[in-house]
Amino acid sequence: MAKIDYYELLEVTRTCSDGELKSSYRKLAMKWHPDRNPGDGEAESRFKQISEAYDVLKDPQKRAAYDRFGHAAFENGGGAGAGFGNDFASTFSDIFDDLFGMGGGRRGGRGTGRERGADLRYNMEITLEEAYGGKDATIHLPTSITCEACTGTGAKPGTQPTTCRTCGGAGRVRQAQGFFTLERTCPSCQGRGQVIEDPCPACAGAGRVTKERTLEVAIPAGVEDGTRIRLGGEGEAGARGGPAGDLYIFLSIAPHDFFQRDGADLFCRAPISMVTAALGGSFEVPTIDGDKSKVKIPEGTQSGKRFRLAGKGMPVLRTRTRGDMYVQVVVETPQNLTRRQRELLAEFEEESSNENHPEAHGFFAKVKDFFAGDAE
Numbered sequence: 001m002a003k004i005d006y007y008e009l010l011e012v013t014r015t016c017s018d019g020e021l022k023s024s025y026r027k028l029a030m031k032w033h034p035d036r037n038p039g040d041g042e043a044e045s046r047f048k049q050i051s052e053a054y055d056v057l058k059d060p061q062k063r064a065a066y067d068r069f070g071h072a073a074f075e076n077g078g079g080a081g082a083g084f085g086n087d088f089a090s091t092f093s094d095i096f097d098d099l100f101g102m103g104g105g106r107r108g109g110r111g112t113g114r115e116r117g118a119d120l121r122y123n124m125e126i127t128l129e130e131a132y133g134g135k136d137a138t139i140h141l142p143t144s145i146t147c148e149a150c151t152g153t154g155a156k157p158g159t160q161p162t163t164c165r166t167c168g169g170a171g172r173v174r175q176a177q178g179f180f181t182l183e184r185t186c187p188s189c190q191g192r193g194q195v196i197e198d199p200c201p202a203c204a205g206a207g208r209v210t211k212e213r214t215l216e217v218a219i220p221a222g223v224e225d226g227t228r229i230r231l232g233g234e235g236e237a238g239a240r241g242g243p244a245g246d247l248y249i250f251l252s253i254a255p256h257d258f259f260q261r262d263g264a265d266l267f268c269r270a271p272i273s274m275v276t277a278a279l280g281g282s283f284e285v286p287t288i289d290g291d292k293s294k295v296k297i298p299e300g301t302q303s304g305k306r307f308r309l310a311g312k313g314m315p316v317l318r319t320r321t322r323g324d325m326y327v328q329v330v331v332e333t334p335q336n337l338t339r340r341q342r343e344l345l346a347e348f349e350e351e352s353s354n355e356n357h358p359e360a361h362g363f364f365a366k367v368k369d370f371f372a373g374d375a376e
């Protein structure tokens with residue numbers, strides 16, 4: 001398959017600055033990110049291509065090599081940005097940081113074979129009530145952990161990895177290509193500097209095994225939809241004794257039948273009868289803490305009026321304060337009237353004056369003026 005030019009992929013010119021390169025890359029990475037295009041294989045492959053291109057062009061040395069030799073500069077050698085392996089993973093986490101504001105230490109010991117384990121994402125949906133009270137959740141996740149048999153070295157217990165003979169342990173070899181001498185990753189040890197002659201039977205030399213782990217996660221009261229909880233070091237184990245990645249729990253809150261949430265405030269709608277609206281009254285509403293609160297309706301309440309129940313909203317994360325709850329009343333016009341009810345309402349209408357409906361009166365007075373003006 002012919003490879004697309006890296007500059008073309010990133011939609012920049014060959015003379016673009018690092019800043020232009022970075023901003024174009026970010027824009028494209030956001031557009032093609034697999035999280036934004038779930039199940040879209042084309043987007044995923046595009047994302048990998050632009051990540052690969054950026055990985056090469058952001059490094060001045062690799063960029064110079066690419067300008068001189070094109071894709072050939074990175075063929076056969078592995079390592080130098082050609083594969084999607086480690087370099088893809090690191091690029092992926094970089095954007096992840098940008099997109100979601102994640103921090104945390106990044107990979108350590110590039111080229112030593114001690115690779116940092118991958119970060120893991122775990123999606124969890126909770127109810128609004130659980131977000132209100134907080135929750136101790138137990139999660140099960142399959143994850144690779146350090147192999148116990150070889151303590152992560154990958155070598156059969158009782159043996160040790162030996163120094164690579166091809167590179168003498170440096171992990172890199174020099175190779176003449178035309179006038180240039182290129183330094184590249186050692187093909188015998190893939191840059192680790194060590195080789196395993198007797199692989200550990202439990203992990204086949206990988207230094208890690210897959211296991212289901214059970215974790216307890218304390219979800220604090222007041223979390224919001226989209227909250228991430230980072231559990232440092234609970235991601236995948238690093239290869240050959242490298243540090244573990246992190247686990248990120250992405251919380252989403254299921255829609256609630258009764259409440260809508262805006263930050264720490266809760267909103268709900270309550271239908272009331274026309275008579276209650278006119279004469280005043282009271283009714284009870286459920287509150288998020290499982291209790292009830294009384295809402296008092298004054299005489300002459302209009303539809304859409306909001307009543308505030310102070311301190312009946314959601315807790316504010318890591319504080320003792322609570323938001324408010326707002327109840328919006330909606331006046332329900334009576335339907336399916338009996339004959340007697342019709343008579344009573346007709347009688348009511350006869351008794352009515354403009355003072356009973358000042359807004360309607362004002363509106364129709366204006367309408368009348370409007371038509372009168374039109375006729376002149």
Ligand SMILES: [Zn+2]
Pocket residue numbers: 147148149150151152153154155200201202203204205206207208
């Ligand atoms: Zn092992």
Ligand SMILES: [Zn+2]
Pocket residue numbers: 164165166167168169170171172186187188189190191192193194
């Ligand atoms: Zn080597």
